[in-house]
Amino acid sequence: EEHLAALTxxxxxxxxxxxxxxxxxxxxxxxxxxxxxxxxxLDSEPAGLTREDPAASLDAYARALLAGRGHDRWFDKSFTLxxxxxxxLGLSVEHSWADCPISGHMWEFTLATECFQLGYSAxxxxxGHPEPSLPQPQRLHWDLxxxxxxxxxxxxxxxxxxxxNIDCHVFPFSHFGKSFIKRCHLSSDSFTQVALQLAHFRDRGEFCLTYESTMTRLFLEGRTETVRSCTREACNFVRAMEDKEKTEPQRRALFRLAVEKHQALLKAAMSGQGVDRHLFAxxxxxxxxxxxxxxxxxxxxEQWQLATSQIPVQQIHLFDVHNYPDYVSSGGGFGPADDHGYGVSYIFMGDDTITFHISSKKSSTKTDSHRLGQHIEDALLDVASLFQEGQRPKPRCRGLPEEDSGHRGSCLPCHKRGSKATTKSTNF
Incomplete structure (x- = not known):
């Protein structure tokens, strides 16, 4: 009976x-x-960020939420708490009933309610008080x-x-965030997507079919459409970044073209003019x-060797994220869509941090989640330097705190207290 859920x-x-x-x-x-x-x-082992090894403990935390031990998640269920x-605590979410904005909003609402309405005693x-009229738990009997x-x-x-076989890596990129990108008059999502193309090219030495999910909720019962982020414009920019003969103004101009192309594809997909759902039908x-x-x-x-998604934040106003940045969710992740591919999700936490969740398979000789994470950090800094007169943003800590505050109910914390994340379960 203990291992029954492994069937799911x-x-x-x-x-x-x-x-x-x-x-x-x-x-x-x-x-x-x-x-x-x-x-x-109710897992028997502890999890969460530790002072002794914050990076490794954060990765282990994400992996435990995504995959568990194989028998302690009922993967058919809409979500497992x-x-x-x-x-x-955290979530493992089955994808068919809803997309990320739904489960993400549910978790943000839980976080805001816990912190600002329910609270804890000293x-x-x-x-609050226990409800004695609730029925007691009863053991289920299985005849196996x-x-x-x-x-x-x-x-x-x-x-x-x-x-x-899952290789998970989570890291908060805290050199800059959406406020800097907005000052460059660029879309924060498109900025990140083009930077991911540069990071992946440096990681693998080649371009690949790239999937970014976007919402079609403008339509009744709309779900998702695909943005193919690996465009000719993005490839031209990446080649320019790797070409020592190219000047910074040339690279900057190519980057803007790549961002504009991505924005056009994103808007087309959201308005029902994407191609992938049509081709699938x-x-x-x-x-x-x-x-x-x-x-x-x-x-x-064709295989999606780079599957990406941005995690939405504050779809409705729940609390002031500027005054309470430590209570912003740190997002969630998913498994890779290909045996030799990556799954990359990211969330803009406040104005100055982007948290990345990277997954791949240990069995692949072509991928390494930590290696790609370093390439992502370098690519973001290199792109930012194009808009800062050749100067990289001043390096800061990679976003990991020195210790875990022990806040109850936190999940994948990246700040001093209260950060949480949802982690979607996928076929990996």
């Missing part, structure tokens, strides 16, 4: 077959789990025949292999009609 990390066809058996053998218990609003995991033994306990037990063991082995229709299209086959087979 198994391939879908295998889990579907075992689930059919479970509906017969343990219908009431399965219905109780699947009918719940969300799943709560993960509570570690030292009171730290000794660290939650304010040997065949299902074997399936659980097999699923657990596969889940541990997958979770152990055509592919599905071709499969349904048993029509082979070499063009659609090629499009469908």
């Amino acid at each position: 990390a198994a391939p879908r066809d295998m889990w579907a077959q075992v689930r059919s058996s479970l509906k017969i053998q343990a219908e009431d218990a399965l219905e109780a789990v699947e009918g719940a609003a969300f799943f709560v995991s 993960i509570v570690f033994s030292n009171g730290k 000794d660290g306990h939650c304010k 025949p040997e065949k299902i037990r074997l399936s659980i063991s097999l699923a657990l082995r596969g889940a541990k292999t997958l979770s152990g 055509l592919y599905i229709v071709s499969q349904f009609l048993h029509l082979r299209s070499p063009f659609l086959d090629q499009v469908h087979s």
